[in-house]
Amino acid sequence: MTVTLKQLAASLGLSPTTVSRALNGFPEVNAATRKRILQAAAEVEYRPNTRAKSLATGRAQAIGHVIPVSTSHEIVNPIFADFIAGAGETYSSAGYEMILRIVPDAEEARAYRDLVARGAVDGVMVHAPLRHDPRVALLTELGLPFLVHGRTSDVARPYSWLDINNQRAFRRATQFLTEFGHRRIALINGLENMDFAQRRRNGYLEALRDAAISPDEALIRNGEMTEPYGYRAMTEMVQLPDPPTAFLASSMIVAYGLRRGLADLGLRMGRDVSIITHDDDLSYLPNQGDVPVFTTTKSSVREAGRRAAKMLLKLVESPGAGPLTQLMEAALVVGASTGPVHR
Amino acid sequence: MTVTLKQLAASLGLSPTTVSRALNGFPEVNAATRKRILQAAAEVEYRPNTRAKSLATGRAQAIGHVIPVSTSHEIVNPIFADFIAGAGETYSSAGYEMILRIVPDAEEARAYRDLVARGAVDGVMVHAPLRHDPRVALLTELGLPFLVHGRTSDVARPYSWLDINNQRAFRRATQFLTEFGHRRIALINGLENMDFAQRRRNGYLEALRDAAISPDEALIRNGEMTEPYGYRAMTEMVQLPDPPTAFLASSMIVAYGLRRGLADLGLRMGRDVSIITHDDDLSYLPNQGDVPVFTTTKSSVREAGRRAAKMLLKLVESPGAGPLTQLMEAALVVGASTGPVHR
DNA sequence: CCCATGTCCCAAAGCGCTTTGGATAGCGGC
DNA sequence: GCCGCTATCCAAAGCGCTTTGGGACATGGG
Known part of the structure; x- marks a missing residue:
C-alpha cells in the first residue's frame, strides 16, 4: 500500500x-x-513518512495551536474558526501540519511544555492574549517560536505579534459618532482582562476627550460577547436617566443583540439610536450590500490568520529573523446603522 | 532541555x-x-518524543480532521468550532493529537491519500457529509478508520457515523406547529446537497402529511445558513398571496435573520408568526432562561464532538469493532417564539 | 548437586528517513 | 601514463523510541 x-x-x-x-x-x-x-x-x-522524516531532520513540520477552554465559562470563541481556517490554508501550502490542542485553561502552560518536550511542533500560535499574559514569558523561556494574535501590554522582552489597530479603529468609530452630534455613547466591550478590550476602550476614551465629553462608567460594559449580552445592554441602558444615543459593539453577535433590543423598544436603528460594531468579516455573518446594515470597523480575521501563519513560519524557518510585528488597520465602513443624533 | x-x-x-x-x-x-x-x-x-515513539510503534497517535473550504462560497461552518472543541477534549485526554487540514474542496481526496501515505494519522473524522458523499467509498478503500459526523444516503457498505435524528426532530417540530393550527409552515433549510437538510425536509414532509397538509414548494428554501438568508426568506415570504404563519429554521443564525425580518415588518414573534429553529447549543449563541427566546430542536454539537471522538478512537484501537453508529435525539425545547395561529 | 523455572535486566535490531564520509569512474592536463 | 578534479553514487550511522531474543542470577524440586 x-x-x-x-x-x-x-x-x-x-x-x-x-x-x-x-x-x-x-x-x-x-x-x-x-x-x-x-x-x-x-x-x-x-x-x-512524516514521522520518519522529522525524526531524521529534527524539525516537526508542524505548528501548534493551543486553545484553552475555560471550565467556568464554556465559550469557544467563534472567531477561532475563521482565524484557524486562514492560518490552515497557509500551513497546508507550505507543507506544514496544523495541530490543535483543546485544553482546560488551567493546563495551558503544561500543554506548551508538553508540546516542547515531545518535540511535537516547531512553533505555536497564541490566541486571545490577556492584558498581562503569562504565555509570552513562558514561551520565550521555553525557546519555542511563537506568534501572538493580538498583543499583550506589560512584557519586558520584545515578541512577535500580529494585531489589528483596535485603538485607532475605536477612536475613529467614536469620533464618527461625536461628529454626528452624539455625546452619550455606550461601549459594549469584551471581557475586561482581554487586551483588545483595553485598547478599544482607550481609543474610545481618546475620542471622547477630543470631543470634550467626559466618560461615564455607566455607559461602559465588559462581558462575554454573546447575543443576549448585547440585548441586555440595550434594554437596560435606555432606562438610564440620560440614555445613550449611540452604541459601540465589540462584535457582530453583540450588535445583533443590540438591534433586537432596539426592535423590542420600538426604536429604529440609525435613526433613534446609532450603532457601530466591529466586524471580523466572518463568512456566516455577512454585512454586505450597497449600504451594509451595520456601520462597522471591519477587518477580516481570516486574512489575519493567513498573515499570522506566514509570519510564524518565517520565525520558525529563520530563527534569527527577530521579533516580527504587524499592525493591520480596520476599515471604517459606513452602513445604515448610524446617523445624526435624533430626538 | x-x-x-x-x-x-x-x-x-x-x-x-x-x-x-x-x-x-x-x-x-x-x-x-x-x-x-x-x-x-x-x-x-x-x-x-512523539515522532520517535510513533515511528517505533507504527501508530501515529493522531486523528485528522480535513476541513474543505469551497472556493466558490467561502463559508467556514460555524459549528465546526464547537464540534472540534468537543472532539479535541476527548483526544487530549486519550493522549491523541488532533491534526487539522484546511484544504480547497477540490483537493480533499488528495488530502486523505496524502495523510495515509505519510502515515500521519490513525483515523479521520468526516465533516458535513453530502447526500451522496464520495468520501465514504474513498476512505473504506484506503483502509483508514473514519467516523462520519452525520450520515450519507446511498452507500452500499456499512460505515460508522454519529448523527442527530434530524428527521424526527423536524417532524416533531412541524407537528408541534400543526397542533397549534398552523397550516402554512415554511422550511428555511440548509444547502440542498447536504444530507442533514434532506432528512429535515423528510421529517417536515411527514408531519405535513400526517396533518393532511399538502406541501408547497414556495414555502421551502435551501441555502447557506447566514443571517441575511433568514432575513430575506422572511421578508419575501410574507408577501406571498397566502403567507406562512410559521417558520422552521435550520440554525440559530438563520432564526436571527427571520426575527429581524419580523421586527422590520412590525410583526411579533410567537404571536403573529411562530418560529422554531434547530439549536446546536453554541456557547456564544445561548438560548436559555426560564422561557427561552426561541422554541428549538436542541442538541449540543459540542457533546456530539465528544462522543464522535470516543467512537473514532474505539474504531482506531480495536479494528475489529465493526461499524459503530449512534443516533442522538434532539430535545424539543419550548420557548417564546411559538404560539397558536393568530390572525 | 543438577536442572528446570522464574525474575529482572540488557544488547541489538528496526521503524523510515537524512546525512556524513567515502568510493568509483570518467575526464582533461601535464 | 599519472594526477587531480569533478560528477555520481552508496554504505553506514543516527534521529529517539519499542521490541525481540537472550543472559545472569536466584530459587526450588528431584
Whole structure:
C-alpha cells in the first residue's frame, strides 16, 4: 500500500541515499537519474513518512495551536474558526501540519511544555492574549517560536505579534459618532482582562476627550460577547436617566443583540439610536450590500490568520529573523446603522 | 532541555530497554526499580518524543480532521468550532493529537491519500457529509478508520457515523406547529446537497402529511445558513398571496435573520408568526432562561464532538469493532417564539 | 548437586528517513 | 601514463523510541 523510500530505491536499483537526494533536490544526482526517480515516485505516489522524516531532520513540520477552554465559562470563541481556517490554508501550502490542542485553561502552560518536550511542533500560535499574559514569558523561556494574535501590554522582552489597530479603529468609530452630534455613547466591550478590550476602550476614551465629553462608567460594559449580552445592554441602558444615543459593539453577535433590543423598544436603528460594531468579516455573518446594515470597523480575521501563519513560519524557518510585528488597520465602513443624533 | 530516554536511562545506570518497559507498564520490571524510574522521569519531566515513539510503534497517535473550504462560497461552518472543541477534549485526554487540514474542496481526496501515505494519522473524522458523499467509498478503500459526523444516503457498505435524528426532530417540530393550527409552515433549510437538510425536509414532509397538509414548494428554501438568508426568506415570504404563519429554521443564525425580518415588518414573534429553529447549543449563541427566546430542536454539537471522538478512537484501537453508529435525539425545547395561529 | 523455572535486566535490531564520509569512474592536463 | 578534479553514487550511522531474543542470577524440586 504505502511505499517506503527503501522499496522505491530497490525498485529502481538505486540506493536510498540517491533517491532521497534526488527527491529533496540536492545537486549531486545525475539529471537523467533524477528524472527517472521523480517519475517513479510520482507513479507510485510516494510520500515520505512524516514521522520518519522529522525524526531524521529534527524539525516537526508542524505548528501548534493551543486553545484553552475555560471550565467556568464554556465559550469557544467563534472567531477561532475563521482565524484557524486562514492560518490552515497557509500551513497546508507550505507543507506544514496544523495541530490543535483543546485544553482546560488551567493546563495551558503544561500543554506548551508538553508540546516542547515531545518535540511535537516547531512553533505555536497564541490566541486571545490577556492584558498581562503569562504565555509570552513562558514561551520565550521555553525557546519555542511563537506568534501572538493580538498583543499583550506589560512584557519586558520584545515578541512577535500580529494585531489589528483596535485603538485607532475605536477612536475613529467614536469620533464618527461625536461628529454626528452624539455625546452619550455606550461601549459594549469584551471581557475586561482581554487586551483588545483595553485598547478599544482607550481609543474610545481618546475620542471622547477630543470631543470634550467626559466618560461615564455607566455607559461602559465588559462581558462575554454573546447575543443576549448585547440585548441586555440595550434594554437596560435606555432606562438610564440620560440614555445613550449611540452604541459601540465589540462584535457582530453583540450588535445583533443590540438591534433586537432596539426592535423590542420600538426604536429604529440609525435613526433613534446609532450603532457601530466591529466586524471580523466572518463568512456566516455577512454585512454586505450597497449600504451594509451595520456601520462597522471591519477587518477580516481570516486574512489575519493567513498573515499570522506566514509570519510564524518565517520565525520558525529563520530563527534569527527577530521579533516580527504587524499592525493591520480596520476599515471604517459606513452602513445604515448610524446617523445624526435624533430626538 | 528536552531529555531523551537514553539520557534518562544513563542517569539511572539502567538500559533504555528497562526504562522504556517501566514507563510503559510492562510486568518484567522490579517494583523498586520501576518506582525509581517513574520518580526520575517525573522529576525531569520526561516525555517521549512523539515522532520517535510513533515511528517505533507504527501508530501515529493522531486523528485528522480535513476541513474543505469551497472556493466558490467561502463559508467556514460555524459549528465546526464547537464540534472540534468537543472532539479535541476527548483526544487530549486519550493522549491523541488532533491534526487539522484546511484544504480547497477540490483537493480533499488528495488530502486523505496524502495523510495515509505519510502515515500521519490513525483515523479521520468526516465533516458535513453530502447526500451522496464520495468520501465514504474513498476512505473504506484506503483502509483508514473514519467516523462520519452525520450520515450519507446511498452507500452500499456499512460505515460508522454519529448523527442527530434530524428527521424526527423536524417532524416533531412541524407537528408541534400543526397542533397549534398552523397550516402554512415554511422550511428555511440548509444547502440542498447536504444530507442533514434532506432528512429535515423528510421529517417536515411527514408531519405535513400526517396533518393532511399538502406541501408547497414556495414555502421551502435551501441555502447557506447566514443571517441575511433568514432575513430575506422572511421578508419575501410574507408577501406571498397566502403567507406562512410559521417558520422552521435550520440554525440559530438563520432564526436571527427571520426575527429581524419580523421586527422590520412590525410583526411579533410567537404571536403573529411562530418560529422554531434547530439549536446546536453554541456557547456564544445561548438560548436559555426560564422561557427561552426561541422554541428549538436542541442538541449540543459540542457533546456530539465528544462522543464522535470516543467512537473514532474505539474504531482506531480495536479494528475489529465493526461499524459503530449512534443516533442522538434532539430535545424539543419550548420557548417564546411559538404560539397558536393568530390572525 | 543438577536442572528446570522464574525474575529482572540488557544488547541489538528496526521503524523510515537524512546525512556524513567515502568510493568509483570518467575526464582533461601535464 | 599519472594526477587531480569533478560528477555520481552508496554504505553506514543516527534521529529517539519499542521490541525481540537472550543472559545472569536466584530459587526450588528431584
